[in-house]
Amino acid sequence: MVEKKYLLSTKQMAEFVAKGFLRFDELVPDEINQAVMAEFDAGTTKAAAASTPLSECYPEPSAVGRMLRLPELQGIIYSLVGPDPAFDHHAIHVRQPNEGKAQGMHGDSIIDTRLHFDIQIMYFPHDVPLEMGGTLVVPGSQYRRINEMDIARYQNLKGQIPMVCKAGSILVLHHGIWHCGRQNRTNQKRYMFKVRLNARVRQHRLWNTDDLEQLNSGHKPIFTRETNAVEDVQTILSRQEPWFEGAAGRLEIINRIKQWRFLTGDENFDVHYWLTRLENMPETRLEAA
Amino acid sequence: MSKLRQKVMILYLSDSALDSTVKGWTMYDGTGKEHHTTGDSDTPPYENGLDALLDGWRVIQFPQLIPPYPGLEYTTSFQMYEFIFEKLEEIHG
Numbered sequence: 001m002v003e004k005k006y007l008l009s010t011k012q013m014a015e016f017v018a019k020g021f022l023r024f025d026e027l028v029p030d031e032i033n034q035a036v037m038a039e040f041d042a043g044t045t046k047a048a049a050a051s052t053p054l055s056e057c058y059p060e061p062s063a064v065g066r067m068l069r070l071p072e073l074q075g076i077i078y079s080l081v082g083p084d085p086a087f088d089h090h091a092i093h094v095r096q097p098n099e100g101k102a103q104g105m106h107g108d109s110i111i112d113t114r115l116h117f118d119i120q121i122m123y124f125p126h127d128v129p130l131e132m133g134g135t136l137v138v139p140g141s142q143y144r145r146i147n148e149m150d151i152a153r154y155q156n157l158k159g160q161i162p163m164v165c166k167a168g169s170i171l172v173l174h175h176g177i178w179h180c181g182r183q184n185r186t187n188q189k190r191y192m193f194k195v196r197l198n199a200r201v202r203q204h205r206l207w208n209t210d211d212l213e214q215l216n217s218g219h220k221p222i223f224t225r226e227t228n229a230v231e232d233v234q235t236i237l238s239r240q241e242p243w244f245e246g247a248a249g250r251l252e253i254i255n256r257i258k259q260w261r262f263l264t265g266d267e268n269f270d271v272h273y274w275l276t277r278l279e280n281m282p283e284t285r286l287e288a289a
Numbered sequence: 290m291s292k293l294r295q296k297v298m299i300l301y302l303s304d305s306a307l308d309s310t311v312k313g314w315t316m317y318d319g320t321g322k323e324h325h326t327t328g329d330s331d332t333p334p335y336e337n338g339l340d341a342l343l344d345g346w347r348v349i350q351f352p353q354l355i356p357p358y359p360g361l362e363y364t365t366s367f368q369m370y371e372f373i374f375e376k377l378e379e380i381h382g
Contacts, residue, residue, distance in 0.1 A: 247369075
């Protein structure tokens with residue numbers, strides 16, 4: 001069982017639902033980073049069969065296993081996909097020195113419209129400066145219905161985030177997020193390890209929900225400065241990304257509301273009345289006087 | 290001998306109006322002078338689509354306005370307001 005102190009908070013979960021990723025800088029100790037790099041160079045990182053419980057993957061003395069068994073990472077995994085999720089696949093991504101171009105923008109696997117979601121952990125075992133690229137992620141793109149490289153001609157979107165980080169940093173992504181490997185303009189290879197995990201339990205209130213009631217407020221006045229000043233779940237889920245079009249950005253809030261209802265089981269949850277308004281279809285007829 | 294080559298710029302705008310804000314951008318340079326790729330810039334080339342016209346780009350495609358398919362009214366997918374521009378430049382050689 002994961003200790004509660006390692007579980008995600010309600011605000012972190014809301015950030016994940018809004019942006020489709022969470023970032024943890026320098027989470028993995030350097031001793032493990034070095035061991036993982038040596039393992040990559042030796043080619044000894046073995047993948048288990050798809051659907052193997054994670055606890056049965058990467059047995060000792062695997063350095064990747066030590067990384068994944070860090071209590072902080074176990075807490076993140078538990079909060080998002082529950083206890084002992086299924087291993088899907090992993091990939092050791094290598095961007096060669098002085099590449100001619102970046103990878104095209106894409107979503108992984110194939111179009112996947114589930115409210116149940118997989119996570120992908122991206123692990124950066126060495127420092128990644130801007131000129132080395134870093135994986136580029138597009139915050140808030142995870143609910144867009146696209147299929148893999150359909151979006152390869154999107155070169156730049158406002159608010160895109162290049163993963164520039166120190167060794168041992170981790171990104172945890174919703175399966176649908178748009179991303180790509182940026183061009184590596186240095187003389188060194190860049191490594192990134194990715195592992196995809198599938199939940200084996202219903203994703204329902206798996207994080208530290210101690211503050212859920214306090215942050216999961218009911219209907220509030222909308223379009224007011226006072227309402228937006230309160231940093232609760234509604235405020236986090238209502239934030240637009242810089243690349244959102246005006247109209248579609250409103251629909252993204254609907255996507256987030258549906259995801260939050262799924263995760264909390266609270267079918268009355270709403271953000272600023274967007275979905276409740278659509279659900280208001282009274283059938284009560286007034287009696288004739 | 291001089292020859293004309295096409296430069297193509299795609300701007301993803303905030304709404305269907307050409308003078309609305311740029312949200313995303315893509316460049317292909319047929320002169321071979323510039324090499325653009327994914328994630329190579331954090332700053333849009335223009336504030337809005339009209340600014341591109343003022344700078345000599347010609348619009349060659351406007352996005353059509355198509356009503357959502359029944360059942361997909363709340364679904365988000367591609368960027369809807371994709372405007373394509375071109376500029377012809379002379380190369381020598």
